[in-house]
Amino acid sequence: MYVAVKGGEAAIANAHRLMADRRRGDRAVPALTLEQITGQLSLAVDRVMAEGSLHDPDLAAMAVRQARGDLIEAIFLLRAYRTTLPRFGHARPIDTGAMRLERRVSATFKDIPGGQLLGPTFDYTHRLIDPAMAGDEPVEEGLRRQREADAAAPRVTDILDDQGLIEPDVFSDDEPADLTREPTEYPVGRDLRLQALARGDEGFLLALGYSTQRGYGRTHPFVGEIRIGTVDIEVEVPELGFAITIGSVRVTECQMVSQFKGSADTPPRFTRGYGLVFGQSERKAMAMSLVDRALRADEFDEQRLAPAQDEEFVLEHCDNVMATGFVEHLKLPHYVDFQAELDLLRTLRAEQEQATADDHDTLSEAAE
Amino acid sequence: MLNEADQVNHKHRLDVLATCEATLLAERYRALGGVPECFPVRGPEIGMVMLRGRAGGSGAPFNLGEATVTRASVKLESGEVGHAVILGRDMEKARIFAHLGAMAQRAEWAARIDRDVIAPALAAREADRAVRAEETEATRVDFFTMVRGED
Numbered sequence: 001m002y003v004a005v006k007g008g009e010a011a012i013a014n015a016h017r018l019m020a021d022r023r024r025g026d027r028a029v030p031a032l033t034l035e036q037i038t039g040q041l042s043l044a045v046d047r048v049m050a051e052g053s054l055h056d057p058d059l060a061a062m063a064v065r066q067a068r069g070d071l072i073e074a075i076f077l078l079r080a081y082r083t084t085l086p087r088f089g090h091a092r093p094i095d096t097g098a099m100r101l102e103r104r105v106s107a108t109f110k111d112i113p114g115g116q117l118l119g120p121t122f123d124y125t126h127r128l129i130d131p132a133m134a135g136d137e138p139v140e141e142g143l144r145r146q147r148e149a150d151a152a153a154p155r156v157t158d159i160l161d162d163q164g165l166i167e168p169d170v171f172s173d174d175e176p177a178d179l180t181r182e183p184t185e186y187p188v189g190r191d192l193r194l195q196a197l198a199r200g201d202e203g204f205l206l207a208l209g210y211s212t213q214r215g216y217g218r219t220h221p222f223v224g225e226i227r228i229g230t231v232d233i234e235v236e237v238p239e240l241g242f243a244i245t246i247g248s249v250r251v252t253e254c255q256m257v258s259q260f261k262g263s264a265d266t267p268p269r270f271t272r273g274y275g276l277v278f279g280q281s282e283r284k285a286m287a288m289s290l291v292d293r294a295l296r297a298d299e300f301d302e303q304r305l306a307p308a309q310d311e312e313f314v315l316e317h318c319d320n321v322m323a324t325g326f327v328e329h330l331k332l333p334h335y336v337d338f339q340a341e342l343d344l345l346r347t348l349r350a351e352q353e354q355a356t357a358d359d360h361d362t363l364s365e366a367a368e
Numbered sequence: 369m370l371n372e373a374d375q376v377n378h379k380h381r382l383d384v385l386a387t388c389e390a391t392l393l394a395e396r397y398r399a400l401g402g403v404p405e406c407f408p409v410r411g412p413e414i415g416m417v418m419l420r421g422r423a424g425g426s427g428a429p430f431n432l433g434e435a436t437v438t439r440a441s442v443k444l445e446s447g448e449v450g451h452a453v454i455l456g457r458d459m460e461k462a463r464i465f466a467h468l469g470a471m472a473q474r475a476e477w478a479a480r481i482d483r484d485v486i487a488p489a490l491a492a493r494e495a496d497r498a499v500r501a502e503e504t505e506a507t508r509v510d511f512f513t514m515v516r517g518e519d
Binding site: 049050053054055056058059082085086087088089090091092093094096097100101102103110111115116117118119120142143144145146147148151155157158169170171172173174175176177178179180190191192194195198199232233235237239240241242243244245246247248249251253255272274276278 | 375379382383386387414415416417418419420421422423424425426427428429430431432433434435436437439441449451453454455456457497499500501502503504505506507508509511
């Protein structure tokens with residue numbers, strides 16, 4: 001028998017009203033504007049777009065505000081919104097080689113064509129809280145310097161590839177798998193893994209990437225290159241008969257160079273892991289590239305022993321919307337389920353008591 | 369149908385319209401004055417396109433994540449149809465873009481649009497990009513070597 005219980009509607013309505021009140025806070029303090037959030041909390045907005053898997057800074061800023069700064073809640077909101085929109089098609093793959101660079105560093109070569117451009121980074125700061133952050137002191141503009149005539153900055157991995165020292169990219173124009181359209185069946189291709197990692201939880205991927213450094217699926221990584229900047233988005237417009245640029249987005253790319261692999265036919269050469277993420281997010285791009293490399297274990301005849309090398313484990317647990325949904329559902333009413341468990345426990349205990357009593361009787365009889 | 373040279377020119381025009389900042393585009397569009405009426409064929413409507421990357425930067429494509437886009441198609445009384453697709457959710461910008469795209473197919477408008485809309489939009493875009501590039505340039509590391517010890 002299943003008895004539906006109703007109630008709680010007034011409590012829920014009042015709770016949401018209270019949440020809205022607390023979210024707004026002191027009414028004497030001006031409400032946050034979207035410009036403030038996209039402008040001054042831009043890395044939070046970037047994370048929400050990357051893991052929400054939808055590029056739209058204003059929507060991501062609204063989600064951050066609605067979620068009171070709870071980024072996983074904001075990501076959930078953006079994911080829900082994307083299900084309401086039709087998909088018009090797909091863009092041509094972006095060309096990160098043609099990126100308008102805002103930052104570009106290599107940990108493998110000091111002198112690289114195009115140079116090392118630090119850009120707006122937290123690196124080399126002292127990580128001391130700045131008292132100026134409590135006020136609104138004037139902030140200087142960035143310095144400007146004339147660009148050199150030939151400022152071409154080829155990817156570091158392409159430079160290594162020219163010398164045959166690294167596994168080359170295998171170009172193709174195959175239609176990539178799409179985990180938002182078809183159910184996932186294991187094993188999957190690298191295309192689907194990269195899609196899952198690009199929208200995966202930063203914290204989860206960071207921990208997995210860290211685990212490979214600590215020996216759980218070691219790959220001996222070096223940052224070949226990190227580049228951040230804007231890339232043009234081009235789409236084919238069938239009505240026009242050619243592709244047009246529809247705008248540009250900021251992305252972060254990480255090329256992780258890992259230890260060598262050779263075979264009877266090929267001399268040993270470096271292997272690679274790849275990370276690409278919406279926005280300025282190099283921690284996520286680096287973690288993604290470490291995990292991408294770890295997940296390529298089969299390609300290099302490596303034993304799959306560590307969690308970061310387990311494709312199904314990584315892909316099934318890297319999505320924070322799925323994860324939070326299943327973990328957080330535990331707090332919703334489970335009264336009937338729990339009643340069943342309680343009944344089962346009582347039956348087990350009664351049986352055990354009965355068995356103990358019977359044993360006691362048997363022992364007493366034997367003693368007599 | 370446009371010939372090849374005109375197509376290259378028209379593509380360039382559309383690329384500039386799509387990447388032009390919305391308030392500048394609206395202002396230059398209004399300043400044109402006496403524009404021919406247009407009728408909506410489709411939209412403006414908001415949807416998404418799937419953005420893609422390539423494994424390793426130049427390998428096989430993969431789906432990176434979606435982006436919101438707005439598309440619009442309009443038709444002039446004289447028959448020319450303009451199509452617009454832009455990143456983001458700005459329906460008015462998409463409509464203006466489609467209208468200008470349609471008008472630019474008429475000889476009497478093409479030169480004016482190129483001069484009064486495309487040229488200033490391109491100049492603004494390049495100026496903006498130059499500032500960013502120069503700010504980045506100032507963060508370039510200039511390595512120097514220090515001689516240590518005595519020889």
